[in-house]
Amino acid sequence: MKRSVTLAFVVLLLMGLGTTSAFAQAPGWTLGDWSTNVNGSTSNPPGPPDPIPSVNYSGFNFTTGQGSLVFTVNNVGSNYVGVYLNPYFDSGFGDLSTSYGSVGGTTPPGVTYQLDWAAQFAQSGTIWPNFAGNTLDGSNTVGTYSAPPNACCSVALAEILGFTVGAGTQEVVTFTTSTTQPTGGFYLQVTDNDSNNSLYLTETATNNSTSSTPEPGSMLLMASGLGVLLAKGRRFFERRNAA
Numbered sequence: 001m002k003r004s005v006t007l008a009f010v011v012l013l014l015m016g017l018g019t020t021s022a023f024a025q026a027p028g029w030t031l032g033d034w035s036t037n038v039n040g041s042t043s044n045p046p047g048p049p050d051p052i053p054s055v056n057y058s059g060f061n062f063t064t065g066q067g068s069l070v071f072t073v074n075n076v077g078s079n080y081v082g083v084y085l086n087p088y089f090d091s092g093f094g095d096l097s098t099s100y101g102s103v104g105g106t107t108p109p110g111v112t113y114q115l116d117w118a119a120q121f122a123q124s125g126t127i128w129p130n131f132a133g134n135t136l137d138g139s140n141t142v143g144t145y146s147a148p149p150n151a152c153c154s155v156a157l158a159e160i161l162g163f164t165v166g167a168g169t170q171e172v173v174t175f176t177t178s179t180t181q182p183t184g185g186f187y188l189q190v191t192d193n194d195s196n197n198s199l200y201l202t203e204t205a206t207n208n209s210t211s212s213t214p215e216p217g218s219m220l221l222m223a224s225g226l227g228v229l230l231a232k233g234r235r236f237f238e239r240r241n242a243a
Contacts, residue, residue, distance in 0.1 A: 026092060029179070029199050031065030032154055033086035033118055035131070038071060039079055042132050055081075065199065071173040074210065075165055082160030083175045084131045086118040087199050089192035098193040100145040101155045104200075105186035110162040111203070112136040113188055115143075118156040131158040145193040157188045157201050168211040174204050 036043045036055050043052050051057055054074075060067035065087040073079045088099060101115035114136040116127035130136050142155045163171050178200055181189075188201040 027090060027195075029064050029066060029087050029197070030090045031062055031085070031087055033084075033156070034062070034065070035084040036069060036071075037080075037082040037084070037131060037134070037160065038073070039075070039081075040132075040134065066177050066179070068174050068176045071175075072170060073163075073165055073173070074170045076167055078162065078164055079171065080134055080160050080162040081173050082131065082134075082136075082158065083201070084128065084156065084158045085177065085201065086154055086156040087177070087190060088154035089195055089197050089199075091192075091195060098145060098195075099142070099155045099190055100193060101140055101142045101157065102189045102191065103140060103187075104182065104189060105184065107138070108186050111159065111186065112162075113138060113157075113159045115140040115158075115188065115190075116156055117142065118154050127156050127158050131160070134160055134162075136160055155190045157190060159188060159201060159203060161203060161205060163205065163207075165207075168209060169207050170210050172206045172208060176202050176204075178202075 034043075036052055038052050038054055041052060043055075054072055056070040056072070060069050065085060069083055071081040073081060103113070103115070107113070112134075114127045114130055116125040116139070118127075125141055126137070136158055159175065161173055163173075165171050179198065181187075181198065181200055182202055185202065189198050191198040
């Protein structure tokens, strides 16, 4: 009888293990929470359908948290845009509590950032209200891994870029997350302590002209060139008529 009970327990244990593995997720980066910010207007996490019209979300994967978010701003004057991301590395068993953050490179002009515990957890700090209010303080409260109960869950990254848009121009700002470490420049990094996998956040900005009308200097140059051509043509016909 004892042998039968033991065998039944083993069978049930194997069935339980099978059930657990069936629900286990594939290892990799997962996006737990996110938001975008354009001049104080924030999107509503944890995802679509609440986009901001001036942001192109098509190049971003909202499952893995990798890809690009592209901001196009035409408002003349001072502006700012930014992203808030809470990625975590899932080892396949829902492991969220092994990450820490770091900063690479020198902070560029106009950039503010912060690394902190994610907004949706009780241990979270000031990163979310600071992101929403454009008051990111440049702090990193999770520079080393701290095991629960002193710390919990995953690290959030936030970065905001401030800039000025002139008349007839637009600013295009691209925030990109990738598992490939940048070779230079400024970046934010979150690293999973157990697997040593990292995710990197970088930013690029370009100021483009939106006007198809030539600038005054270009128009003057074109006019002077046309005047030279007309003068040469006039002399040619004068010489021909004189001959």
